[in-house]
Amino acid sequence: MISVEEALSIILSQVKVMGTERVDITSSLGRVIAEDIYVRRDNPPWDNSAMDGYAVRFEDIKGATKENPAVLRVIEDLPAGYVAKKTVGKGEVVRIMTGAPVPKGADTVVMVEDTEKEGERARIFRETPLGENIRKAGEDIKAGELVVPKGTMIRPAEVGIIATCGRAFVSVYQRPRVAVISTGDELVDVDEELSEGKILSSNSYTLSSMAAECGADAFQLGIAKDTREALKEKLQQALHADVIITSGGVSEGDFDFVKDVLKELGSEMKFWKVAMKPGKPLAFGTIGGKPAFGLPGNPVSCMVCFEQFARPSLLKMMGHGRIYRPVVQAVLKEEIKKKPGRKHFIRSFARLEEGRYTVTTTGDQGSGILKSMVAANGLLIFPEELSTLKAGDVVKVQLIDRSFDFAEGPGY
Numbered sequence: 001m002i003s004v005e006e007a008l009s010i011i012l013s014q015v016k017v018m019g020t021e022r023v024d025i026t027s028s029l030g031r032v033i034a035e036d037i038y039v040r041r042d043n044p045p046w047d048n049s050a051m052d053g054y055a056v057r058f059e060d061i062k063g064a065t066k067e068n069p070a071v072l073r074v075i076e077d078l079p080a081g082y083v084a085k086k087t088v089g090k091g092e093v094v095r096i097m098t099g100a101p102v103p104k105g106a107d108t109v110v111m112v113e114d115t116e117k118e119g120e121r122a123r124i125f126r127e128t129p130l131g132e133n134i135r136k137a138g139e140d141i142k143a144g145e146l147v148v149p150k151g152t153m154i155r156p157a158e159v160g161i162i163a164t165c166g167r168a169f170v171s172v173y174q175r176p177r178v179a180v181i182s183t184g185d186e187l188v189d190v191d192e193e194l195s196e197g198k199i200l201s202s203n204s205y206t207l208s209s210m211a212a213e214c215g216a217d218a219f220q221l222g223i224a225k226d227t228r229e230a231l232k233e234k235l236q237q238a239l240h241a242d243v244i245i246t247s248g249g250v251s252e253g254d255f256d257f258v259k260d261v262l263k264e265l266g267s268e269m270k271f272w273k274v275a276m277k278p279g280k281p282l283a284f285g286t287i288g289g290k291p292a293f294g295l296p297g298n299p300v301s302c303m304v305c306f307e308q309f310a311r312p313s314l315l316k317m318m319g320h321g322r323i324y325r326p327v328v329q330a331v332l333k334e335e336i337k338k339k340p341g342r343k344h345f346i347r348s349f350a351r352l353e354e355g356r357y358t359v360t361t362t363g364d365q366g367s368g369i370l371k372s373m374v375a376a377n378g379l380l381i382f383p384e385e386l387s388t389l390k391a392g393d394v395v396k397v398q399l400i401d402r403s404f405d406f407a408e409g410p411g412y
C-alpha cells in the first residue's frame with residue numbers, strides 16, 4: 001500500500017497546466033488569469049470632485065461662517081463628464097458635480113449643503129479645509145502598477161479593475177474537459193428501468209458535478225458494461241477529453257477489468273492500494289498524455305478519492321496556485337475508533353462555536369452510505385497510525401463545503 005501523500009505527489013507531478021485562451025471579461029469570472037495586468041494610466045485620471053458643490057479657491061472661503069458667509073461669483077456649471085472652460089479666479093467659483101474634473105485655479109470643493117445659491121452668487125457658510133472633497137489623480141491606481149498578477153483567480157473586483165484598465169478580453173487558463181464513465185453490469189441510468197439486481201448509477205452524477213464545481217467542463221459518457229470490449233469502447237470515446245475519470249472495476253473482483261484496459265490503452269498506468277478509507281483501490285496514469293483516474297465504485301469512496309486526487313489535479317490544470325481545500329483545527333465532540341494502518345476521511349460536520357471549530361461525525365461511515373456525505377461539510381482526517389480519537393481532542397478537518405455557513409440574516 002502507498003500513502004495518500006505519495007499517491008497525490010505522483011499524480012500531481014504528472015498533471016500539467018492547460019494552455020491559455022482569450023475570453024471576454026464578462027465570462028472570465030472564476031477563471032485563472034494567465035497574464036499580468038498593468039495599468040496604462042492613473043485612476044482616477046485627474047483630480048475630480050467627490051461631492052456636488054462648488055469648486056473654490058481656499059483663500060476665498062477662509063473664515064467663512066453662517067453669519068459671515070463668503071459671497072462668490074458662479075462663472076460656470078460643470079456636470080460630470082465635462083471639462084471646465086474657465087479658470088477659477090479670485091472671488092470666483094464653479095458649480096461642480098461629483099466626478100467632474102476639478103477646474104484650473106480651484107483647490108477645494110465645498111459641498112452643496114454648506115452653500116446657498118442666489119442668482120449669479122454662491123454663499124459659502126463654512127471654511128472647508130484646503131483640498132477637501134477632491135479625489136486625487138492616481139489615488140486608486142497609478143500608471144504602470146501591476147493590479148492583477150498572473151495566476152490570480154478572477155472575482156468580480158478583478159473583473160472591475162481589468163475593465164478599468166480598458167481591457168475587454170483577457171488571457172485565462174483553459175478549463176479541462178472531463179469525461180466521466182461509470183462501470184458495472186449492475187448499473188442503470190436515472191431514466192432506465194430498475195429491474196431486479198440493478199442499482200442506479202449515482203457516481204456518474206456526483207463525479208460530473210464535482211468536476212463542474214472545480215470549474216472544469218464535465219460530461220458523462222454513460223455506463224460501460226463489465227467487459228473489456230465495452231470498457232475499451234467507452235475509454236476510446238473519452239480520448240476527446242482532457243481528463244478521464246472512471247468509477248468502479250478497479251478492485252480484485254472477477255469482472256474488474258478497468259485496470260487491464262487502462263493499462264492496454266495507457267502509458268505508465270499505476271495501480272495502487274492507497275492506505276486510505278474510504279477508497280483504497282485507485283488507478284492513475286496517462287492515456288495519450290491525458291490524466292486518467294480509475295476511482296473505486298462505492299459512492300463515497302469515489303467521492304473521497306475525487307476530493308483527494310482529482311480535485312487538486314483539475315485545479316492545477318486550470319492554473320490555480322492554491323489547489324487544496326481549507327483545513328481547520330477543530331475540537332472533536334465524540335470518541336471515534338478505527339484500526340491503525342490507513343488514513344480515514346470521516347464524514348463530519350464542523351461548526352464555529354465562540355470562535356473555535358467543533359466537529360461531530362455525520363453517521364454511518366460505510367463506503368456506500370451517501371446520506372452521511374450529504375450531511376457533511378467536512379472530512380475529518382483520522383491519521384493512519386492512530387486507533388482512537390477522544391472527545392476533546394483537536395483534529396484536522398478538510399472543509400469540503402461552505403454552503404452551511406450561509407447566514408439567515410445580513411449580520412448587522
Ligand code: AMP
Pocket residue numbers: 182183184187199200201202203204247248249250251253296297298299
Ligand atoms: P466496484 O468498485 O466496481 O466493485 O463497485 C463497488 C460497489 O460500488 C458496487 O457493488 C456498487 O454497489 C457500487 N457502485 C459502483 N458503481 C456505481 C455507480 N456508478 N453508482 C452507484 N454505485 C456504484
Ligand code: MG
Pocket residue numbers: 183184185248249297
Ligand atoms: Mg464493478
